[in-house]
Amino acid sequence: MNLSEATVRSLQAVGTKTIFGYPGDPSVGFLEACRTEGTEFILARREGTAGLMAEAWGMLTGRPGCVLSTLGPGSTNLANAVANAYLDRVPMVAISGQIDTGRVATFTHQVVDQRALFTPISKWAADLTPNAADPVLRRALRLAMAPRPGPVHLSMHADHVTAEVAGDVVPPPLTPFHHTSVTHSGTAPEAMIARAKRPMILFGISAMQEAAGDEIVALAERIGAAIVAAPMAKGTVAEDHSLFAGTLDMACQALMWDLMQSADLVICAGFDPVELIKPWSVKAPVLHIDQVPNTDQVYAAEAEVVGPIAPALAWLTDAASAAAGWPLAEIASHRDHLAAAFDDGRVSGTLNPSDVIRVARDVLPADTIASVDVGSHKLLVGQGWRPSAPRRFLMTNGLSSMGFSLPAGITAKHLHRDAPVVAFTGDGGLAMVQGELRLAASLKLGLKVLVFVDNSLNRIELKQMAKQVPSTGTIIEETAIEPLAASMGCNGIMAETESQLAEALAVDPGDTPLVIGARIDPAQYAAQF
Template sequence: MNGADLLVACLEAEGVEYVFGVPGEELEDVLFALRDSSIEFVPVRHEQGAAFMADVHGRLTGEAGVCLATLGPGATNLITGVADAHLDKSPLVAITGQGGRERLHKESHQALDVVHMFEPVVKWNTQLNDTEIINESVRKAFKLAEYEKPGATHLEIPEDVAAEPVDAEPLPRRDRVRRPDPDAESVERAAGLLADAERPIVLAGNGAVRTHASERLREFVERTRTPVIATYMGKGAVSDRAAQSLMTLDSGPNDEAAGAVAEADCVVAVGYDIAEHDPKRWNPDRTKTVIHLDHEPAEVYEHYNPDIEIVADISMGLRRLTEAVEGGRETWCTDIHEVILTDARRKPDPDEPFSVRRTLPILREMMADDDVLISDVGSHKMDIAKYFPVYEPNTCLISNGLASMGIAVPGGVAADLAVDSNVVVATGDGGFLMNAAELETATRLGLDFTVVLFNDDDYGLISENQERHTGESFGTKLTNPDFVAFAESFGVAARRPESWDELAEALSESIESDGPRLVEVALA
């Protein structure tokens, strides 16, 4: 056994099924070790795509996704997807190759200090500079990546370490460390604050979905009839069919959800990550009573200074809080729920031009409750966040921490490998072309997912912001290829509907069909 064999054996011990990556010379021993293992190595077309695949795998499964790249440009290309996992709290382990140790003390071909480069965007990283530390380091990388709050870790293996003989075994995987039960006094105080509130509201964040706390949150909402508003990454924590759901912080034809938060006098923040939404937006005057329920203490922030913090396993914290509060209160904003859902479900008039907002009700109708929608970043993301109803947790994936464009197509690859339900990718023309080459990965693997491509020949979200601020836009206009022909050149069946009826037919056909499909929606 050499260092590479031990590294891969450790990955097997962690239950890794896929490693997404781009091969490199310094990874030769690692690649052949993967060939001889139970792990499937998935060669991709760009390291950023590999990292996004690992990122989405981690979000969907709760198990760390693994991405692999060589030294120098391979590592630098990887870093955006790793940073995305870091801010989106997605478990990911990145592995990079490196030149031999004999040349790392001096200027050398493609050699960069990758460990220090990754330091700001990972929970932990190290160089495997000795075969004797490989088993401990891999176990630590996975333990920290998956431990709440999860995130990215990184391991660098020099090529001479990978080739060096070693006599060691992987460390066995253990149950994850969990927080103790919540402090009884904190729960009692929180229950008292809720009892005194006239217009309480729950803010469901990424943590409510990530920690599988949805069932307990739904029990709390049903007992207390407290309205719930979600962050973009908290969508689905409570079903949007529930009378208490107000969808997300920006939902409604006239921002009714934001209005409800403005009226609320008590906010129960469940698994809320400040990286998603600045609390200054919903607590501008710092007058709201805030109850923080999360696995970690609250970030120190002028506009998010909770009155009480319940720091514990989120599900157990919700369970204890549900037991401590009195039920029977009437939901104070059911009328807002109806306004938001009615607007979200309104289908377009036949002569209405194509828009993201009116495409969404058609798409929602074509998708089952447990089908997965992955949104790229752009103007369409804002509409999906605000107007796409979600009924089950982890079925609408939006990057809202780093919020990096280009995640959707590689995310579709990872999602189709991870789940049995249908997968739909929603992207704009800008984000699509950043990682469109991963369509080849999808066809090579024989995957089945649908790309819905909203095309406005523009970096539309930036244009909208510029026009709102200045009345004009600059530097955002694009020219695009024939996307149908482009997709077909990869062996992907594609359509460009010209009416709403044709769009509905195309979506229905694509979602239920085998093989990757693309539906282009040409926006007015």
């Protein structure tokens, strides 16, 4: 068994049977190992988008996504996607080729220090060598999955790719360890809950990754807690539940922070402060529940429960006395105000950003998997879209790298061929990755790519408007959706009105990607943000 075969088999053993990438000279032996071992290799159009596809794989499956790049410019192009997975808390194994060991110390052409490059943006960066394949692969996979999950980066030297490994390679067990007890420090959590009259549960990425939705709802119903979602965890709790109050730090954020301020206890259940856009300003005491202690200290926690989240919540539910808690009428009123505020700034007679989301929500099936890019539209989608289950809403809200949505949508449709998939993106984000439309077409992926067309980098333009300076460097040329789609082997439709958009979204794409351009009036963004 050579090093590439050992690596491919280890990844297969943990459920990773597809690798995304863009190969180079050192990758030839690795590609052959993929072929002979039965692992699918998907050739993206650049390393960065391949990495975002691998990140989406990790989001959708909970297992490490894998991406391959070559040395030098391949690895530097990959760095953004690795950093994205790092701050989004997504398991990933990134592998880059490297020059042979006999020249690495002195040769300079296309050589960068990959360990130095990836160490600050990954959980671990190491060389993968034939004489240490077993411990390196075991550690890489275990670290990628351990709380908080994230990427590891492995460099594979050209003279090691097909070298025989020493000994056996045994992947580590990646099933969660179930503890029978939890620990806390500070005030007893039961006492904090008992004295709360307006408790709130703010759940986040880790709660979604542990599928703790039922336990969140059970505790909320027992103590009368309002439930608030962090954006990347949407779908963990059904948003039509009477206690669900909205999503934090997306559109209508002033209303959400006002609600947070009116709580007298905030239970942070698997909430990761990496998703905060506004500074934490809540004065109520915080009960921190997570697999990791509150070392971020973005908020001060009066008590910490460290351990698996779902059992911890179940323990607290059993320990807590039933209480009325937050008045349901007040939560219902807040939701009404939230729905009204979602349309703030709407301009009559034109297609508004909030109209696009509402039409998509009305037309697309409830079980649609949605990905969303970065930009002004993300804040509205993050509040207005209602995923039907966990891992059916893909968003980057850690590093928040533009260009995420299309690669993520490609992975979602490739993994779930029978599921409807929509990728929300802006014209700026699409411009960064539009070459991947050709990949989607070649893979016969009938996803829908819904483009907010406003010819602007709106988030930055809004800041220029706030400073009363002209739009400089933030205006982009018109995106010709239909010819662009056709050139990539896709179908394209432009929509100027709600009815045109509804008709476009109702089209069955078959096995050909459908790119829908929604020409919006961006004036609503100024009122919203």
